[in-house]
Amino acid sequence: MNFELSEEQRMIANAARDIAKDFPPEYWREKEENGEFAEEFFKAISDAGFMGIVIPEEYGGGGYGMTELLIAMEELAANGCGMAGVWYMVLTEVFGALTIVRHGTEEHKEKYLPKIAKGEMEFCMALTEPDAGTNTLAIRTTAVKDGDEWVINGNKIFISGADRAKGMLIIARTTPREKAEKKTHGISLFLADLPNDAVKVNPIPKHGINYSKTCEVSFNNLRLPENALIPPLDGGWYHLLDTLNPERMSFTTAAIGISRLAISKAVEYSKQRKVFADPIGSYQGLQFPLAEAYATLECAELMNFKAATLFDQGAHYREVGAAANMAKAVAVEAGIKAVYWAMQTFGGYGYAKEYDVERWWREINLIRLAPVTQQMALNFIAEHILGMPKSYRT
Structure with a gap:
């Protein structure tokens, strides 16, 4: 290595x-x-x-x-x-x-x-649906062949960047789930150019990351040319995993980067801020949690680069997913601890916008939920790495 x-x-x-x-x-x-x-x-x-x-x-x-x-x-x-x-x-x-x-x-x-x-x-991906969040196999958006065109109908939610994007990756069912040979069969990927009158976009007010809009998207008889399909027909599930694993790695990197930023600002402030004649950075009550979070984040970074290396080398999606999920599970928990204690270091100023840490707190908490929840990452580790029985149905 x-x-x-x-x-x-x-x-x-x-x-x-x-x-x-x-x-x-x-x-x-x-x-x-x-x-x-x-x-x-x-x-x-x-x-x-x-x-x-x-x-x-x-x-x-x-x-x-x-x-x-x-x-x-x-x-x-x-x-x-x-x-x-x-x-x-x-x-x-x-x-x-x-x-x-x-x-x-x-x-x-x-x-x-x-x-x-x-x-x-700019691009975006239309995957998540109101009734099919983590359970992608339950999506209801359909793509039906009509002559030499595809007609897409359905609703998506939490589609970031859809208000600006000129290109969209759409995940839809081309074979109904009840008619599919197996549950992963019948999902296809399409590329669409935007804007299009058949695609309605409605931004969702949200807690943070408001320098980018996240939207509801509806398709009302969106017509795409035959060549908009990313082949193979009905076999897009495994190609989708090849996109979701890098998305997971990217959000892990975000957790690490945000935490590094918050820790660096907290350390800088802790050297200057004095209480009872001593800089607060000398207090082990602040040193230990920040040091522990930093050490854990370094380990998560190594696992995340392992995932990226496996991906770049063409490893099987499940091997890549194992490393990516472990990296995310560790990075998010350490990141939440890092930003929490950075906020504690600033005391009341940690709640003030001018010190920015409150914004990083809002950002790091998104990564608990997206692109996959901590619980689903742990489910993957338990089932696919430890060999334990599956704990949910799709």
Whole structure:
């Protein structure tokens, strides 16, 4: 095992840190409070080539893998951007670029990848439904063939970036569940161009991350050309897992990056703030929980890079999923502890917006719920790694 970054990986990390300097916490505080998309940030990461990290060079990208994408994400998050350092890249580069690179047709690659790499096309993924959250196999959105077109109908929820995206990855049933050969059969993936009058988008007011909108989406006889299908027909479930595992790794990276940022600010403040003549950073009541969280986060980072390495090497989706789920389960618990104690370090100021830690607290708590709950990550570990009986039905 080699724990050293390559020269190219160090360059990516350094470039991410340089970008983050131009978008400090106060920038994101303003964007969050005003509910504004960070246009300047999106342009900066696009100009730096970050939106094309996983895109092959022949389509205008960098030709790197998931490992390099995680490096860029973590450094952006940890050096001032918080969740935003991961969020924008997940929506377009994981849901759009990575899915198309690994499973799209040559026509899909030529159409979408150069635009994504240049930052000219934002993407989103329409997966979650009101009655089918974690249980993706229960989705009700349908795609029915009508001549040489697909007609899509259904409702999706919590679709981030749908208000701005020019491209959408849609997950739909092409064979009804009751007629499918097995429960994972009958799900297909489609690529759609937006905006489209048949796609209605309604933003949902939410607790945090308001520099990006999360939306309800409805499809009312959305017609797509035959070649909008990412093959194979009815066999999209396993391709979808190839998107969900990187999404999981990305959110783990967000937990690590947010926590690194919160801890660094807490440590800085603890050296300056004195009570009874001593800096509060000298109190073991603050030292121990922050140190323990940091140590655990370092371990989670190693497991997350293992997941990325397995993914880049083409390992089986279940082997990748095992590492990704373990990394997330550990990173989230450590991250919540890290940001909690960072807030405690600031005392009353931790509750004040001007110190930003309250925003990171809201961001880290999302990762308990998305893209998979802690409980479902633990279910995966118990069933697929420990070999215990399945604890739920699909």
